[in-house]
Amino acid sequence: MTKPTRRGYDGIVVAAPTTIPYERYSIHGAQRWIGQALAAALKRAGLRPADLDGFCCSSFSLGLDTAIGLTQHFGISPRWLDHIPMGGASAIVALRRAARAVQAGDADIVACVAGDTNHPDSFRQQLTGFSRFSTDAVYPYGAGGPNMSFALLTDAYMRTYGATREDFGRICVSQRTNALSTPHALMKRPLTMAQYLAARPIADPVALFDCVMPCAGAEAFLVMRDDTARALNLPSARLLSTIERHNAFAADPIQLRGGWAVDRDELYGMAGVAPADIDLLETYDDYPVIVMMQFEDLGFCAKGEGPAFVRAHDLTARGDFPHNTSGGQLSVGQAGAAGGHLGLVEAIRQLTGETLGAKVADAKVAMASGFGMINYDRGLCSGAAILGVDG
Amino acid sequence: MIPPKRKNPLLRTRAALQPPAARSRTALGITAAAARGGFALQVCAACQAVQYPPREICGTCLHDGLAWRAVPPEGTLIAATTIRVTADPYFRERTPWRTGMVAMDAGPAVIAHLPAGVAQGDRVRLAQKLDRAGQGAMVALPLAQPGDLLDDPMMREMTCDPKDRRVLVTDGRHAVGQDVARAMLAAGARVWLGVAETWRPFAAVEGAETIELDLTDADSVHRCAASHGGRLEIVVNTGLHTRPGGILERGDLTTARVEMEAAYFGPMRLAQAIGPALRARAADGTHPACAWVNVLSVYALANLPSWGAYSASQSAALSLSQALRADLRPIRVVNALIGPLDDEWHQAVPPPKLAPAALASAIVKALRDGVEEVAVGDVAQDILARFRDDPKILERELAS
Structure with missing residues (x-):
């Protein structure tokens, strides 16, 4: 069949x-x-x-x-x-x-x-009862919350693929540049690579500017x-395709890839576009390591080439690979579950011309992706959507 | 480790915080294994998949038959972090705190505490240890190095090494108390040995300081608490009043009352007098108060009718220890369960019998291992195994 x-x-x-x-x-x-x-x-x-x-x-x-x-x-x-x-x-x-x-x-x-x-x-209270597995097998181990979980993923990713802190810094610094023109971003000051690298360590190798601020x-x-x-005379963007996957690659001992890698061919096929056609990308960015995994698993570069990809591209809204154009959660803030909506809402804004901050020139096709729920050791949910406007 | 410095008496004694204690009922299987010094994970009865975190349903085949089994604890540390910012006040006082991800040879990936010196890529062996909340926790120890890294600050949170600690042993008139005092001294502890009615002759233990202590006398207990309660880290309650006899053959309550005084009311009196100070010092300095040890007959678990009244007093003592375990937390309550001792009162009992010195070494080992229950000697281990197999069958066996 x-x-x-x-x-x-x-x-x-x-x-x-x-x-x-x-x-x-x-x-x-x-x-x-x-x-x-x-x-x-x-x-x-x-x-x-x-x-x-x-x-x-x-x-x-x-x-x-x-x-x-x-x-x-x-x-x-x-x-x-x-x-x-x-x-x-x-x-x-x-x-x-x-x-x-x-x-x-x-x-x-x-x-x-x-x-x-x-x-x-709120943050501590949410950590203490986040999930059954978390209560039993994560929170009692230092109560580091997602900082600890992503520190382990970042450590494993860095050792496996040779990423450096500077590579993650490129993501955070360019998002801050984007955020400076977003009126409601909580982070108002520019961030330099030197400041990123000198930031207070939180859970090695994760430091202050790798973490979102709960708000x-x-x-x-x-x-x-x-x-x-x-x-309604309402500007709108067409929905071209979507994917969703949960608990992918359960046999991987630690998360170095997400469910997007399972379904991305269907995502592009359904929309009839290729990665090169995407004018702007809004990834889920609670920590830069998961951004780098999305670049790879959504097909913008091969697995393990995320570090080279961020070195080769300008990720700001006016760069050659516009990414998290409002500043993302890393610079705007993480408003709980709204953190997953931030990127999709920004993608709609860029396509319908309702941008609050930096505008991507001639944006016709946008991708937004989501990632969620560190139930135990890894994010279980992944999803993505491609939106487009006629032009 | 350098012996602890004397404490500045003007400094505030730090409150004894505990790490997060909430667990699902299923996850208490790890606590149970840690309390007994074992290492167990759930294994699916249908597909043999080893489970972690603890589950109610197999994560491989959806079978609902998951039994706790000893599994090989080895694995590889595939990621590590040093937590410097934490949401929890207990860990906040103890940062930097290292944790890591262990890919077990048996299958699961386990987030574990990392003592110093364990690095990413290392082969490790996981151990289940009781943390300061009394809950089971996974710790990754270096495979290349035997032992529990007793001087590592993280391992000191999960164990109760007597070294450089001050120990009260309650009954210096009994061979068990004397040998426990000697074992504690040999382990590097300072020892106060309680002796009732010091005006009567007694055998002193060289190196231990004798103090007047009669657990059946409220005045004596309060005097001991007033002079020593604030400077003890470990209490070993060795009060044994072992007399044979069933219920009917004794004919009165005289001996039973003495047994209850020794096993139940005396230790309760001591706990009420000293327990609050002990508990309050559970995070005091590098060698905080950490343990309360009871020596109990294994027949506390199931009555041996030929020693029926004595067994009943031991059941009361066991129940008292369970209440104290909750009340004294984070002080660890350790029960050493014993069979017949090799002493005058067990003259007619055939071997194997437990030498007091062997019991004393087992208590020191239990403290270093951080367990809360240890069966010492062949008889106690045999009875405990039968008890865990089926308490009703054991009751009938003992009554036959």
Whole structure:
């Protein structure tokens, strides 16, 4: 039996890229941040809450609430509802599900929203109960959190492929350059390679500027048919293809590759483009090592050639390989589950001409990727989407 | 290691924080193995896959039959880090703290604590040790080097080496107390040996300092606590009052009351008087208070009717030790379970019998290994094995 070809996303668009400017700490609940993002996305589209018939939510800090509780909190009555607990992969997964719902007619307009609040003790509390495997087999080992997990991956990657701290520094420094023109980026000061290399060590070889800063914030976008967007007079980008994979390469003793490598041919094939056609790339960037793995596993260079790739390219928004053009989580901040939405929202902005900061010239095709959930020793979720505008 | 410097008495005694203690019930299998000095992981009954982290369902074939088994602990350290910033107050006081990823020969990848000197690429052997919260933790030790690196600061958090520590041994009138004192001195400890009614003749132990201590006398216990409670790191409760006799043949409660005083009320009195100070000093300096040791009859687990009342007093003592284990944490409560001693009261019991000196060495080893339960001698090990196999069958065996 041959595998049936996946159906395309004909007529499905994304629009209304929305960001609620981040704050390091907030006295408010996640419900407020998510509600603000929902309100702002609806306002951008000229919609009333009653016009919304699909809602999809991601958050780590809603307490006992999930998407269903938020319907009553926000006074919305959707006929399609989802809650996606996949951290940095949530945006891609939300987009995939929402797109199929709209395509099938189960909903007309889906708002995909992610947001989290952040209090001074939020990060520690989230670490202590992140997952069963983490409680049993990670947190008691120094309570280093994701800094420790990514330190181990970075150490293994550096020894296996010869990457240096400077190679990771190129990613962080160029993202900071991008962030300087993003109005709501929490990091406002330029970062030099010398500063990157001299930074305070956190969990060797990970140092301060390799780590995201947890913060409060929210991101949102709308998924709808192209005729709906036209009727609303709303700039939009077409969804060309997506992939999603969980717990890939489980036999690898340590994570040196992610699930993108399993599915990338399908990602490009479905969109009918090649890596060279991608005008800008928004990767999931909680630590630069996972960015380098995405360059490789998404096919921009061969496995192990990430270090050479970052040495050969200018990763800033005006460079030859525009990457994390708003500054990414490393420089804008990591607003919990919204961290996975940041890149996708920025990709929509670049394609629809709604950029807040540095603009990529003549951007027609963008890729956003997601990565999430260090359940034990590695990120389990991976996903990616290609968006395009006619030009 | 250089002997610890005297503490500046004006400095605040650091609070005894504990590492994160939360675990799933399944993961307590590692704690159980560590408490007994073993190394066990779950193995699938259907496909034999070795599991880690602990699971409820096999990660290879979805079978639900996962049993804790001894597995080869060797592996290779494939990644390492030095944690310098941590979310947890216990580790924050102890940074830099090294951890690493071990690819076990048996299959799983294990995040483990790394003592100094273990480097990426090294062959290692994993050990399961109790951490200061009393929970089992994986530690990667150098394969090339035997032993537990007792002087490594990380290993000192998980073990209770008597070296350079101050030890109270409660009963210097008993051969066990005397031999434990000698073994502690030989292990590099300073020893105070409690003797009841010092005006009566007793055999002093050379090198140990005799102090008046009668666990059956509240005044004596409080005087001991007042003078020594703040400068002890290890307490060894050797109070043994071993008398034969079943319940019916004794005919009254006189001996039973003495047995309960020696095994249960006396140690409880001492714990109430000294325990709070001991616990408060559990993070004091480089050689903090660390352990409370009990010598218990293995018949605490299942009654030996020919010594029926004595066995019952030992069950009470065992139960007391379990309560103390929770109350005294992070002080480790270590139970040395013994069969018949080679002494006057076991004259009629056939061998094998346990020599007090062998018990004393086993206690020192248990402290160095960081375990909380050790069966000493052939009889105790045999009874413990039968108990773990089936307590009901053991009860019938002992009653026949």
